[in-house]
Every structure is written in C-alpha cells, then in structure tokens.
Amino acid sequence: MSEPKQLLLNLFEMGAPGHITHGMWRQEGNQRQRYADLSYWTELAQLLEHGGFDAVFLADVLGGYDVHTGSLAPALRMGLQIPQVDPSVLVPAMAVVTDHLGFGLTASTTYEPPFSFARRISSLDLLTRGRVAWNVVTSYLPGAARNFGLADQIDHDTRYAIAEEFLQVTYALWEGSWDDDAVLADAEAGVYTRPDGVRPIDHVGQHFRVAGPHLVEPTPQRTPLLYQATASSAGIALAGRHAEVVFTGGPNPGVVRRTAEGARAAAEREGRRREDVRFVVQAAIITGRNDDQVAEKLARYRATTDPQGKFVHMSVPFDAPSHPVDRTVREALLAEGRDDLVAAGGLPMDITVGQLATGIDEAWQQHFFVAGTPDVVADEVERWLDEEGIDGINLRQYHSTETARDFVELVAPELRRRGRLREEYEPGQTLRERTTGGGPRLPDTHPAARYRSGR
C-alpha cells in the first residue's frame, strides 16, 4: 500500500481589512484592523509555522474594485482589498520570526518592469533561503490599468503575450545570468565574484528590452516556486507551460477536474510531465470542538457577511442588490440608465436579479466548503485529495486569526493522525523541495531550463 497523499497547506491572506470574506472585519475580536501592524503578520507567521503550514499565500491587486455600481464606494465602505499594503513588504517581517514557512506572492506581469521585479523576488528568495513562491497573474481590474498610464484594461490575449515574454526575461535573469559557482568570496585572492561566471541576458523582445546581468547572485531556488491562479483557457495554456502549482476553482469539482486535465495536457504538449503540475483550491473550512461550536461559527460568519461583497468582488456592473428580485437584469440596467451595458450584451439579460444573485452565490461558494468537527473536515480533505485529485488548499479566513488557529489546533492534528500532513518540517528545505519532492531548482523539463548557463 502506498503512502497516503499529503496535503499542500497554505493560508490565503491579503494585507487588507477585507480580502475574500467580506464584512467579517466587523466581528468581535477579529484582527483585520491590525493588517497594518507588523505584529499581526509576525504572530500569524509563527502560528502557521507552529501548525505546519507550507506557506502564507498573499493576494494582491493594483487598483480598486469599481465596476459594480461604477464606483469604488462599496469597496471602500467594506474595506474590500482597500486600504491595503504591498504584500512584498510583509515577507521579510514574517521571515525574521520563522525558519520554514513559505511565502506565496501574487504579482502581475502587466505593469512593472521585469528587471526590478526579478531583483526584488531574488532578494526575497536569497534572504529567506528559498522560501518564496510567485503567483503569476496578469491583472484583471480596469482600475489597475488606469494607475499605470492606460485608458483601460489591455485585452486578454495581449496580457498573456506580455506575461509570456515577462516570464522569459525573468527566467533569463534567474536561471542564466550567474553560474552557480560564480561567487567565490575568496578573501585571499581578492575575488568576490568570478567575472566569467556572470553574463548579460541581452533580451530584445516585443514588449521588453533588458540587458542584464541580473544584480542578485544565485538564490536557493533561482526561479521562485511558480504558482498560477487561473481558470481561463489562455490561463490554462500559460499554466501548462510554466506553473508548478495551479490555484484554481470552479462552481463544482467537475470544473476543477477539467481545468486540471487541461493544464496537465498543456504541460505534456510542452514536454513537461503531467505530475509536474499540482493543483490547489481555495478551501472554506469552519470547524469547532463539537457541532454546537461549528453551528455558532457558521451562524456568526453568515450574519456578518456583507452580501454586496460578492457583487463588488466579481465586478457585476450594476447595483443588483438595490433592485426587486423579480426584475430582469435588462430592466434593472435600464432603470439605472445603463443602456450602454444592455447594448454591449455579455450579461444574461432575461434572468431575474434574484436568479443572478443565486447564480453568483453558487459561483462564489464554488470552492471546497465544509463546516464540521475535525473528523468531518478531515474526511472532506481526504475526499478532495483522493477523489477530486487536488494536491492542496489555500485556506480562507472568516475570522482572523480564529480560522487559522482552529485549523492549527483542531484539523492539523487529525490530518497528521491520518498521515495527511507532515509531522515536522525538513530542516533547510526550500519551498520547492517541500512542495514538489524534487530539487531546489526547476526540473530540466521546465521551459526556464533552457536559459541555464546562458544558453
């Protein structure tokens, strides 16, 4: 009998009062208002490392959610991803107080120059001794585009073409610019770096021109562990080519399986192995020592959920909750004077506002959801691992840090008992080694490998 598959375990977080469980900062004792305190992050990091988490996975956006109601007001009122802090500044603070916890950083390929981005990521990988993952995204908010000199969002395909070239530039810097043995730090000979071990990358492409060399010496992982959050077909192709872990979702397990199958097939077409791509889903887990505790939390979380949050977060382009539920989408849009949206199409015009809300509710609760005692949760984790074929979860927090602490204190011990979660960290392992079971660097089958030794 083979070993049971172990859970890849991340906490899904964001440097903001509201991330993905909207309105819940209002709960008594919730620590979200401390998102701007370093101590919130150092305490959280220590809790997660104590609980054996693989990483804290940090979301990010570069603009506000202003599509719903055509205004940023609802997002501001709810603290929905605004105000916020840059996730990259949270990592070094958490790294100081931990030895093993990984850090998943969401960062877009669309707006920042790849050279300085690659430097920042390498600096983090060097200083954390190989504990960094990059969640590659292309940005989906029009509000972000307008903060970077553009009138509106770049079209989807161009964003993915830019992402592909951005990745090539960063691979060249990370994998090819410095030899492993370039740094000698030989005080006797007076040679810090062997100059012939370092070379420019001389990238000249359609979107970027970058000479190099990289300014950072080789880091434990070189290229950080590569995540990609996706469900679109262009995203699946990019993930199949590049991602080591795909963060995905869908209204039901069938969609997750189709995404996984699509990404694995894409990986094979690119000469990678099917098992080179792993899958994590967002997990909504509510637990307690007994059913009463579970019921109390479930009721409390439901009661503090801001129902408008999902419309804002999913960029539904009109103020759906303000209309009678039996009004059609078309009627609601016309009542708001949004004839432009009716003309543009794209929305299901003939369903009612009530049906739309139900549909979004289902999509919103798309992910792994379970409320129950630790054995019930562990059963569900095992079912997702064994039957749905996922490799891990990004745990969402309803209450910070009650949700994380519940997992650490109640669920983790049960998963350990079942052989689904490591007993302890392997000292000195990089995040990639722990996640993939391979070496600290990308495997030779990955497209980044062709940039090695400046080839």
Place this chain on the structure above:
Amino acid sequence: MSEPKQLLLNLFEMGAPGHITHGMWRQEGNQRQRYADLSYWTELAQLLEHGGFDAVFLADVLGGYDVHTGSLAPALRMGLQIPQVDPSVLVPAMAVVTDHLGFGLTASTTYEPPFSFARRISSLDLLTRGRVAWNVVTSYLPGAARNFGLADQIDHDTRYAIAEEFLQVTYALWEGSWDDDAVLADAEAGVYTRPDGVRPIDHVGQHFRVAGPHLVEPTPQRTPLLYQATASSAGIALAGRHAEVVFTGGPNPGVVRRTAEGARAAAEREGRRREDVRFVVQAAIITGRNDDQVAEKLARYRATTDPQGKFVHMSVPFDAPSHPVDRTVREALLAEGRDDLVAAGGLPMDITVGQLATGIDEAWQQHFFVAGTPDVVADEVERWLDEEGIDGINLRQYHSTETARDFVELVAPELRRRGRLREEYEPGQTLRERTTGGGPRLPDTHPAARYRSGR
C-alpha cells in the same frame, strides 16, 4: 546661551558585499559576506538603535558599474555593489526588531512606475509607523538604463523633468488622495472607509498618467521624509524645491558650503524657508580607545583598500591603473584604442595618469575624514556642525560592523557628553519629527502641501 546643535546620525549602508570602501570585505571578521542574511541586518539595526542612530541610509543602483575598462569585470571581482539585494526588502526585517530606528531608502524616479512605488513606500511607512525616508535619485548609470528598455542613459535634464513629475504624482497620492479621517473602521455601522474621504488623483502629464486613488490609507508621515543626494546644478534646484535633507559632498568644505547655499537659495525662491533644508555629508571616521588602536585600524583599512575601486565607482572610462603614471590621459586612451573617447573630449587629456589618480583620490576623500580617539572625532564633528554648517552625517563603514560599533561604543558617549547627540529617543516620534523638529507631516511651505485634500 543656546543649546548646541545636535548631530543627525545615519549609517550609510548597502545590501552588497562592497558599498563604498572597496576591497574591505577581505578583512578578517568583516561581516560583508553576510549581506544576504537577515540576521546581519537585524543585528545591525539593533546595534544602531542601541547607539541612538537616526537611521540606516541604504544606497541603491539598478545596474552595474561597467564604464571603467568598458567591462563589469572589476566591479564583479571586487563585489562592488554587485551582487546586491533590493534595499526595500531589508526595511521590514529591521523594523521588526527595532522601535525607533529610521530607514533611508534610495530609489530612482527614472525607471519604475510611480503608482506602485508610492504604494510600496506608503506600505513601509505604515508598517514602520513613520520611520521611512526616501532618498530621491535619478540614476546615473548607463547600465541601469539598459535594464529598463533604453539604449543608453536618458539625458540629465530629461531625467530631472521626469523626477519633477514623478514627485508630483507621488505627492498627489500621498497627500491628497485620502482624508485623515477617511478610515473609520466602524464595526457597528459597517463602514471601514468613508467613501467621500477618498478621491482619484487623475494625473495626466507628459511622462505619467495615473488615475488613483492611492491604495494605502494615510500613513504617519504621508510623504516620507525627503532626502536628495546631489551636487549638480539641476540637482540643487530639485533639492531646493523638494528636499528636507540634502546628502552632499565635494572636494572640500567650501564646495559643501556652496551647495548648501545654492539649495537654501533655491528653497527660498520656491517659498520655503532656508532652514527647511538640512545637510548631511558622508563621514569617514576611524577611531579607537587610544592612538595605537587608531593607527592599527587606519593601516589595516588602507592595506585592504582596492585601489581600482575608486576608478570603477567614479566611472573613469579607461583602465588608468594599468598605465605608467607619467603617461598622459590622451596617450593612455590611444594605447587602449579609445580614439572615440579622445574625440569625444570631456576628459583632461594633457594631465598624466598619475595626476588623474591624485585628483580622483582627493575627490574620493572629499568627505568628512577623521582618524583619532573619540575626543578628536568629537572635535571634528563639532567643527563640521558649527563651522561648516552641516546638520549630520552618513557614516561609512570600513569594517562591518567594527566601524558602527566603534561609533556606538566610543564616539556616541563623547558626543552625548557634549550635548551633540540625544540621550534617548522620544517614544512614538516619526522620523520627520525627530529630524526636523516639526510635525509628522511636511510643512505647509512644501510644494507637496498644495495636493492636500485633493486641491
């Protein structure tokens, strides 16, 4: 009798094995090879805070020094600012282990988008509770330009025009985008941020288009304490308009005085007060408990200095040390086949290589230099404060962390005895309050003030 003027005290540092005292990483016990260890930075930060330093002032470059000899090889061999790490990732790590120490971050206005830069700086100011300074630079290395899509350096005047607009964008984000009382975090009412307290900036300029609003809530200082490193005339004009502290130098105190006078006059023309601009110089201080210790250190530092370092760092465009000292610059250039440089002019062709080296030596040792026991050092500090009119120093390290420790253990007590260094930090003060004696925000006379409340 008035209080004696107190010293503004920074350590000048960089996340690299070699910053400004080239070759010295080779000394026994020097910790420069630990530049990539978080513990190097946390230990250093604790030492500086113990010693009452105002800030650690972090240098930065976005490319390599490859003008001298037309190659990056000498810089690589010496570890001269390469390899390196992004200074912004060092700040949160140091902030976790300190309460008062400030962080001066050098960052260029030439290559990165202002929106994400402003977000990163605000995130740091928020998380450190107002301990951040920004050293505004425009980048001088052609190697940096080539890493950001350009064939060569942007001309000096254009760089300063971009800098001016970059500052306007960041001021609008920092000062004008959020009201002080916009964040309510009112759980009862369910209002995190009052939407009418937040507004876009809608900047449309020659170099940037940025809609906003800023994504970060008001931080203790809003705009970080503004440093500028300069000596050029365009730099002095920019400093007079914007800088709260100017980091300057020159071959002798007269040049420092002329720079200071120029910047103060420029400030007055901009409607600011002369005293709104302060001046720090780089200080080279070698001390010991007695003259023998001073002599030992001086000899050791001299012996491990790499003489080529200054040519590389000052971008002397040919391999001067490889030529006989009595050869003229023209002859040396022709011998290297650099007819182009002879034709281009700009170098003093008729002086000898030996005279060039002496000239650079003098320029190189331009700054505040003293080797002596603590009372001798304190005398020199007082002379610079009282006679030369400076306000503070950026202390360079010859040996890390011997130099910083010598200052903390030997010089700081002597300066305290003379009333030149604070006895202790004022709890809760921002870096701006401590540095300027004013409030946590920029004074109303500063050009950033006109962006307040979205005006």
